[in-house]
Amino acid sequence: MTDAATRLAELGWTAFEEAQGKPDHEPVRVFSIHRSEALARSVDGECRVDLAMHRALGAIAVGDWLLRSTDGDSYTRLERRTEIARKAAGEHVHKQVLSANVDRLLIVSSCNQEFSLPRLERYLVLACDCGVEPEIILTKADLSDEAESLARAAASLLDGVPVRLVDARDADQVRPLAESIRPGETLALVGSSGVGKTTLANALGAPDLATGAVRGIDDKGRHTTTARSMVQLPGGGLLIDNPGIRELQLTDCERGIAKVFSDVLGRAEQCRFQDCSHEAEPGCAVQAAIESGALPARRLDSFRALEAEQARNAEILEAKRQRARDIGHKYRKLNWSKRARRGQ
Ligand SMILES: Nc1nc2c(ncn2[C@@H]2O[C@H](COP(=O)(O)OP(=O)(O)OP(=O)(O)O)[C@@H](O)[C@H]2O)c(=O)[nH]1
Ligand SMILES: [Mg+2]
Ligand SMILES: [Zn+2]
Missing domain, CATH: 1.10.40.50 (Probable gtpase engc; domain 3)
Known part of the structure; x- marks a missing residue:
């Protein structure tokens, strides 16, 4: 592969996107979305997409691939390989895409009051529905005497689903997960607030992201992460950290x-x-x-x-x-x- 092709593959570009490429158009991947702009990355580095100027793009999600015309005047969104979607919060029913082009969904739950088999089942349904490999990460194993039995219960929910028990603060315990990540693979972290998603992202080598303490009474988090964003991991691979999900409501799945x-x-x-x-x-x-x-x-x-x-x-x-x-x-x-x- 040429240097540019390698760098593109490191951003998660696959044969699926290659088949949609156009001459004189540069692929850029969306890393984070803010009120009026998206931060994206191409093989040449970071760029900003003014969302107000490019309304025709419609709703985009973190992980999306866009094609930028050489003059930089127009963008088109490529068809998504996978999309992680849920019913948007609130009374009205509409589908909200949380992340796009994800290969593996890291379902994070902790070995305390937050642990719930029905909740894990919801996330597993979500992953299986959109063709994304699910994996369960049980954090705070250091705080529980029954961590092993919780891991067995979680593994019984779906044949062959990997379950990892970790103290997410400990890079040594997170290493086997880090080593399993393929270059260019996109992973997304999902789970309730306070379960340790961002702590895990940091242990995987993500550039410093803020974490927050949980409440003593019920182990609930404080929604420390407020925006979805993707980072490139030092060992290859891309990781999307999501804000805590209060209640995952499923749509057609x-x-x-x-x-x-x-x-x-x-x-x-x-x-x-x-x-x-x-x-x-x-x-x-x-x-x-x-x-x-x-x-x-x-x-x-x-x-x-x-x-x-x-x-x-x-x-x-x-x-x-x-x-x-x-x-x-x-x-x-x-x-x-x-x-x-x-x-x-
Ligand atoms: N003892 C212990 N504490 C942990 C572990 N994982 C996370 N924590 C702590 O739990 C708290 C919440 O962690 P975060 O990483 O901010 O949780 P989060 O899932 O990102 O939460 P939101 O951003 O609110 O969705 C922090 O104080 C972490 O240090 C673990 O495995 N063991
Ligand atoms: Mg967080
Ligand atoms: Zn029957």
Whole structure:
């Protein structure tokens, strides 16, 4: 590879983006987004993208690839290899892309009151749905006597999911994770406030990022990190640190649910009735597995809750998309009849 090609690969450029490249256009990757500008990096160094001047770009996310025309006058966003999206916080249902073109999602949880299997299941569904490799990092292992059993419980949630137990402040304990990062690989840290995402980023060698103490009573963090940003790690690889997520609400993610809950769905296929609700029907294989102890009842509850949530949000999103399509259609019809009247 030429020097420029190597530097581009180090920024996370892959064959997927290469296939979308255009002559006379320079690829730049978005590292952070501020009110009116995005900070991006190309093989030649840092650059700023004035978002007010380039409104046509639409919503961009940290990790996005843009193509800048040689005169610097225009930008286009490349199609995303993967996107980590959730239902945006608040009453209204709309999808918010948290990070783009991520290869591995580091789901961070801590060995204290914050640890919750249903929460981990949510994040696993998110990762599996968007085709990103999930990995669970349990921090604050130094503060708990039951860290090993929490790690086993976390590993039972998805076949083959790696689980690492660490004191995130200790670079030696974080080293195996650091050594597993491939050059040009993009990782994103997600999890509640105060679990140690930024502490972990610092232990991985990220340039100094601020961390904050948690409250004594309930181990909750104080939302120290307030903006998403990506950094280049000294050993290669790119890392996106996210602000703590209060509540991860899923949108349409049926694929992710099917993957994470294959134990429930596999048994559901064996039920006598195809439309079994797994309550009290005769011949229900799911209830039989729960009674025999092969399937924890908690898994069925989690599956039901997530399935209902994604279906609700997906339905509202689809209705919105349909409304937007209808408005577009009416608008095009109106323009067409105006042109027809003008005899164009
Ligand atoms: N004992 C111990 N403390 C830790 C560990 N990881 C993080 N901490 C401490 O937990 C507090 C919160 O850490 P942060 O890294 O700021 O947490 P965060 O997840 O980035 O939080 P937000 O930015 O608010 O989302 C800091 O005081 C850290 O020193 C750990 O593994 N062991
Ligand atoms: Mg932080
Ligand atoms: Zn059933």
